[in-house]
Amino acid sequence: MARALNELRSVYVVGIGWHRYQNPSETSYVTLGLAAIREALADARIEWPAVESSYVATALLGMAAGRPMLRHLGATGAPLLHIENASASGSTAFRQACIEVASGISDVALAVGVDKRNMVRRSDTGIDHLADDAIVPFTHFALLTNEYAGRHHVSVDDIALVAVKNHRNGARNPNAQRQQDRTLDEVLGGKKVSGSLTALQCTPIGEGAAAVIVASDDAIKRLGINPDRAVRVTASVGRSERVYPPGVGFDAALTRETVELALAEAKRTPGDLDIIELHDAFTVEELHYIESIGLCAEGQGIAMLKDGALDIGGRCAVNPSGGLIAMGHPIGPTGIGQIGEITMQLRGEAGARQHRDARVGLAHMVGVGAVCYVHLLERSA
Amino acid sequence: MQPLRLLKSQLYSERGDEGRLADPVLRGGRCRCGYVFFPMQTYGCERCGSHDDALTPQELSTHGILLALAVVHLHADKNRLAPFTVVKVALDNGPVVRTLLADDSGEITLGQRMKAKLVPVRQGDGETVYDLRFTAIV
């Protein structure tokens, strides 16, 4: 019978690291990736030869980018696998690393995401559409913003408050691409992109790296890793889009069913969540997804936002890292960086961004195409 | 009368013999399971997986309801100059489609009845072809 991750042996996040997300630069991806991996190894206080398997998440670097980077850590001969799953590449790599450790095949595995902005074309399916070239992602979400505002009778200026919160969080995150507080006037007054979306309501184009090391109980004992800083992965679920009733937004519907499975796996309810890192590439997404996760009823997201319930220190801190809007979305790293942020929060090591008494965190990513990945992490003690 | 030169003749056509003033139709398909989709393809049904002969072409009326609109202010592709308006329409037959609003459409509001028409567009080579755009039913 099929089994969930939580029914296999326990798996823990024991090391996290980043290369700051930043504007496109001359820095090689090798430099970005190595910085994140070395920081994660140092955080776990283990040496590279202890890592038995590596998952390299990239969407834009082309074929086989991993080995030319990993060889500079000392070529150990350990297996490595590249994972491309659009925006969810990093989340998928993390899930595979967790599965490998939970299954008992490895005791220590690495998930590393690294990307630089290269133009990558999706292959032609042979099926044409009326005007796909006119509907890039920001216009897809501009349409959803218009629909959300109309259906729930909310103002598009209120939807922009998501960006004010996430820029505020990003301003306190040294790994964020955008580290500047923004007023609502600044957000609304910026460059108009599509529909009501302005530039500061959209994720920036950037590059960077994030790494996470996962380990079993055996490895924690054997390698002398501090168990108090280990954060347990209590659910891992991946799904892809189904056929939904006409007019139902697939991003939100797919999120709803994926989160339901993940909460059931960890025996948790939405009210248990202290931290959520979710795919806020565009402001309206945060509202869709907190409603799909079940923090509030459909259309009530703005009320929570205005009450400060989604702030650090509120009922549930949503995107304390700054999210995709402020921390950034270099693609391969993004889902792994979310795991790192939640781990910091659950350890109580998030400094100026620390949410009080954080015990349970949820990481959510969607990827165009469309896939959804959700993980739950919990403080051990 | 010469048939119009269409930009994407695999996706829509002029309606049969009623002439140019009639509304165009979308070239959709229907699976033997009853699922109606756009555009037509025979790779396989997204709902049940039946393929090839189980999928038959079905002309779809372009009449429907406006679900969303967005005025696009920034667009990198030089072949489409911003600003232009994109609309999302739930067809009466089921599928939801997205494409451009006709330049001469009247004011539109959510929930509004919409239909498509063929509008002339100038191509890079100077030739005029017809493309399908939505417009408000007034």
Ligand SMILES: [Zn+2]
């Ligand atoms: Zn079917």
